[in-house]
Amino acid sequence: MIKIIKNGVVVTAADTYRADVCIENGVVTQIGENLPIVGAEVIDAKGCYLFPGGIDPHTHLDMPFGGTVTKDNFETGTIAAAFGGTTTIIDFCLTTKGATLKSAVDTWHAKSKDKAVIDYGFHLQIVEMNNEKLAELPKMIEEEGITSLKVFMAYKNQFQADDETLFKTLIAARDLGALVMVHAENGDVIDYLVKKALEDGNTDPIFHALTRPPEVEAEATGRAATLTELAKSQLYVVHVSCAEAARKIAEARSKGIDIWGETCPQYLVLDQSYLEKPNFEGAKYVWSPPLREKWNQAELWNALKTGQLQTLGSDQCSFDFVGQKDLGKGDFSKIPNGGPIIEDRVSILYSEGVNKGRISINQFVDITSTKAAKLFGLYPKKGTIAIGADADIVIFDPTVERVISADIHHMAVDYNAFEGMKVTGEPVSVLSRGEFVIRDKQFVGKPGSGQFLKRAKYGSDKKSEHESTTLTF
Numbered sequence: 001m002i003k004i005i006k007n008g009v010v011v012t013a014a015d016t017y018r019a020d021v022c023i024e025n026g027v028v029t030q031i032g033e034n035l036p037i038v039g040a041e042v043i044d045a046k047g048c049y050l051f052p053g054g055i056d057p058h059t060h061l062d063m064p065f066g067g068t069v070t071k072d073n074f075e076t077g078t079i080a081a082a083f084g085g086t087t088t089i090i091d092f093c094l095t096t097k098g099a100t101l102k103s104a105v106d107t108w109h110a111k112s113k114d115k116a117v118i119d120y121g122f123h124l125q126i127v128e129m130n131n132e133k134l135a136e137l138p139k140m141i142e143e144e145g146i147t148s149l150k151v152f153m154a155y156k157n158q159f160q161a162d163d164e165t166l167f168k169t170l171i172a173a174r175d176l177g178a179l180v181m182v183h184a185e186n187g188d189v190i191d192y193l194v195k196k197a198l199e200d201g202n203t204d205p206i207f208h209a210l211t212r213p214p215e216v217e218a219e220a221t222g223r224a225a226t227l228t229e230l231a232k233s234q235l236y237v238v239h240v241s242c243a244e245a246a247r248k249i250a251e252a253r254s255k256g257i258d259i260w261g262e263t264c265p266q267y268l269v270l271d272q273s274y275l276e277k278p279n280f281e282g283a284k285y286v287w288s289p290p291l292r293e294k295w296n297q298a299e300l301w302n303a304l305k306t307g308q309l310q311t312l313g314s315d316q317c318s319f320d321f322v323g324q325k326d327l328g329k330g331d332f333s334k335i336p337n338g339g340p341i342i343e344d345r346v347s348i349l350y351s352e353g354v355n356k357g358r359i360s361i362n363q364f365v366d367i368t369s370t371k372a373a374k375l376f377g378l379y380p381k382k383g384t385i386a387i388g389a390d391a392d393i394v395i396f397d398p399t400v401e402r403v404i405s406a407d408i409h410h411m412a413v414d415y416n417a418f419e420g421m422k423v424t425g426e427p428v429s430v431l432s433r434g435e436f437v438i439r440d441k442q443f444v445g446k447p448g449s450g451q452f453l454k455r456a457k458y459g460s461d462k463k464s465e466h467e468s469t470t471l472t473f
């Protein structure tokens with residue numbers, strides 16, 4: 001059945017214009033004024049924007065971590081994402097030393113099979129880079145379509161990889177066309193500071209932040225950038241939390257290093273004081289890197305505005321307050337790190353960013369969708385509204401006011417880190433490849449309808465842009 005969305009305002013990373021959008025067989029086939037509606041299902045988007053579906057490049061669904069497993073899985077997590085205007089996620093596939101990369105990928109396929117309601121891809125964690133892993137990598141990238149590799153520089157004795165592994169990964173990625181992602185914090189220094197704090201009897205959640213100061217993030221960010229320069233490779237720094245780290249990225253970019261930075265809603269609107277909430281409530285705000293002093297927020301917003309940071313991930317990694325976060329009562333280092341954000345990522349950026357004049361509406365689309373599509377090999381199928389693109393479309397009412405609350409959210413956890421925050425602007429309906437997942441704020445999707453996305457190699461968006469604009473002679 002042909003669908004035509006009428007009366008909406010199409011917004012892409014480049015343009016804002018009034019047009020009808022016609023969808024056939026899951027893709028956009030026409031965009032224009034007064035498209036003929038004969039035989040089509042007409043969807044009225046009066047008063048609404050049409051955004052390309054959000055792309056969340058950073059989620060952890062059904063992930064074992066910190067002695068427990070994240071509460072949201074590929075079903076609850078993707079339903080919540082869809083309510084929030086996200087139509088694609090890229091989740092982190094964890095690997096272990098000694099086991100094949102393929103076995104890890106198979107595990108993540110099993111977790112997501114028949115569950116996701118929106119499309120999804122995987123990034124592949126690298127914990128060691130030896131001959132076996134090197135031999136397997138081309139297959140992962142070329143056949144499995146997993147074109148981004150993740151290295152943790154922190155979480156000592158758990159996920160942390162050493163610099164040799166990072167460097168070898170950067171070289172392999174350069175040669176194979178993958179993008180290396182880093183969690184940039186100095187895990188060795190953090191390990192020392194954590195042990196020292198606990199020895200001194202400092203066990204409350206606030207010490208999570210105090211034992212991971214901005215310097216350890218900035219140092220690791222700078223180190224990763226330097227190794228990227230040496231390897232002539234490409235790097236994406238996840239969850240940039242503070243001014244010092246953002247400045248390291250800006251500095252590296254000014255030197256011509258191929259480096260990109262992602263921040264997350266929590267770093268833009270919450271601050272370190274939340275970790276001091278009484279009755280162990282501070283545990284709800286334990287992320288790594290931690291929330292920072294409030295002044296950092298203005299610098300992060302400015303970095304988004306000026307393009308020094310380019311994307312917004314949710315870093316969805318949800319744990320119940322009761323029964324999971326409380327594993328760290330009496331020892332902050334045992335609080336599972338992470339929070340529930342997948343649902344509110346897009347609305348928070350719109351409300352705090354566009355409505356407050358910090359970024360333009362086109363920058364908002366770029367940051368929540370287009371740039372991630374380009375960096376992670378999904379563009380132009382995803383990340384824009386254009387003829388031939390997947391009809392992943394969010395019908396967004398910019399006037400609706402909503403108060404974020406665990407009472408009404410769709411994530412599986414028992415709290416919301418943004419509880420009580422007022423946002424203006426909300427997705428009303430969301431289509432994934434032309435089918436409604438959310439219709440008039442009701443879930444109408446189907447678990448299993450989300451497709452696994454084999455992604456193109458790093459840089460393929462630049463090639464296609466180049467090819468289409470080059471005069472051959």
Ligand SMILES: NC(=O)NCCC(=O)O
Binds near residue numbers: 239287288337338
């Ligand atoms: N960020 C966080 O605290 N939890 C998720 C795992 C990670 O991204 O480091």
Ligand SMILES: [Zn+2]
Binds near residue numbers: 288
């Ligand atoms: Zn991380």
Ligand SMILES: [Zn+2]
Binds near residue numbers: 058
């Ligand atoms: Zn993460």
